[in-house]
Amino acid sequence: MRYRLLVLTAAVACVALGGCTGKNDKPGTAAEGNTIKIGHYASLSGKEATFGQQVDNGVKLAVDEINNGGGIGGKKIELITEDTQSQTQGAQNAVEKLIGKDEVSALIGEVASGRTMAAAPIAMREKTPMLTPASTREDVTKDENGNVAAYIFRICFIDPFQGTVMAKFAFESLNAKSVAVLKDNANPYSVGLAKAFVEKFKALGGTIVEEQAYEGGQNDFKAQLTAIKGKNPQAIFVPGYYTEVSLIATQARQLGITVPLLGGDGWDSPTLTQGEAKTALEGCYFSNHYSEQDTSAAVQDFIKRYKAKFNGEAPGAMSALGYDAMMIIAKIIKDSGKSDRETIRAGLAALKNYKGVTGNITIDEHHNATKPAVVLQIKDGKFAYHSTVNP
């Protein structure tokens, strides 16, 4: 028994020592000066794993292209990616590591607004610019006093705009006068988008016949859907993440609800239309950042390069946004010739008319991007382009 304890203690000591040495040899210290470190934190595992992986692919494609083209002014980009496990604390730990230990020049991340907002105070405290590719909740770029957060930027549109787009689309294009809303109460993004939609739809003169809520991670939505069915809406707005939307659509059809479901960019994932959800979601609409079917050369060329790198897998909007985010930071470093945090911050604040894959990006005084949104329709499991809505 005593012997066993001894072995155990020795093992523990080894692990602890290993940990210490691991901490002391700072990665890339020798190469410092030859590389520019950029940190990316993403939900590579957990509930929203495909979001994180898609953005990660986009960022990696951008880094590869930059480095294969000789880097920026002779310096290569060193990308350090950290997983948040789709958890708040994971996001905070990852960002603290990237800033404090890896000493990155700039941060890219997260997709989920809730996690971006959890990590933002750390970036603000450490004065490190953070560019989120896809957090659309309005207050992501605001600090604790409601002012513009000096170091937080985004290259996507915001929920009040996205909500407006879908409210207008439902009211005008679908000619729906009564709509039900089914939101994810556990998800700040979903709550924010639902609020924006409801406000706009009522302002247009429509009625919200029913507002129901579920919780991310739930599997059964029949109670909420039955309540909605009783009110006979002409469409149902479901501003959740793809994880639950697939199930909601399938169960809605099982209950005999035939009206179209509407959603936001949280739907954008290749797994959305897998299995039964493929037929259930047929003909439904959602707003997004870009469309694969956009015929412009920039988009088609991006899709070709992306497919070449990732075995023919088609890029989603998250990949395109990740790619744009990385390319914007690279452009700022290239144009200014400097890669310190303050220069990148100033560059992001002054970004105008950047021609990205996801459209023309201009960052306004609120650190939000003014960009058009596209409405996509699901046809045969694919996201077909329907229309573009300008801000």
Added chain:
Amino acid sequence: MSTILRPYLYLAGGIALVLVLNLLVGGIGSYDQRIVVNIGINMILAVSLNLVNGFTGQFSLGHAGFMSVGAYASAAFTTMVLPAASDPMSQGLYLIVALLVGGLAAAVAGLLVGVPSLRLKGDYLAIVTLGFGEIIRVILQNVSSLGGALGLANIPRHTTFLWVFIILVFVVFVIERVIRTTYGKGFLAVRDDEIAAEAMGVNTTRYKVVAFVVGAFFAGIAGGLYAHYNSLIKPDDFGFLKSVEIVVMVILGGMGSTYGVIFAAAALTYLPEWLRSFTMFGIKFSDFRMSIYSLVLIVLMLVRPQGLFGGFSFKGRRAAAKKAPIG
């Protein structure tokens, strides 16, 4: 004389150690500091749950629920009642007041849940506590004045290394002292054989409630520390998985061994972070660090089902835990 003084010497020694470490901790980076503070908070949670699950032998799966009550109560108190504090002195003072509010709120919640449900045993109690944790989370998600799903943001960052570990020393001191008193033997009696204890005149329900309320109080304090460190709390942070995480720390450390539980809390908090930057034979382990984490748990439970330090207490004396039922 010396036997009476000894526990207080331990206490003084613990505080002195924390004060010395506090001087060193200023020199490490903010990322390492965050890990250390997270470790401290998890230690408080694990040690307090150990009173319920380890010493009293009840199976509670709702510790994160009490943590969230404490976190929200103290954060709401700081942001809505207390004025802004600028100097470290008043920050510390406000933190203590807020923590007490959080702890008391959690203790009241513990009492409310404990009184009706602690007549239940084993699996049934586990289910009730699990349900409690989920109810708290769902309520918090739907109270818009507490931020709903987004949670409470902009909580002033008053928690420091010093506070976390001073409080940890006190929590360990209180629990270790209580367990060694005549009154405290009642907890162990309830665990070892409830029927025999009852036959001997031990009010088992009362002991269970006391353990539950004290455990909840300390969990509430840990929640308050967490809230004032991370500046943002969301109902999601205190879900079922967090409860399980704390239970795993207690089981892995060895039920009823404060020493073991403290070690397990440190190891399980550090392991996933350490694996982030661990490379061996040119392989980066960060990609499958969560698999390694799970694997370590499985192997340890197979090799040492009684926990790493099951059977050893602070005095290095072998306790009766070897005979104690596990799970």
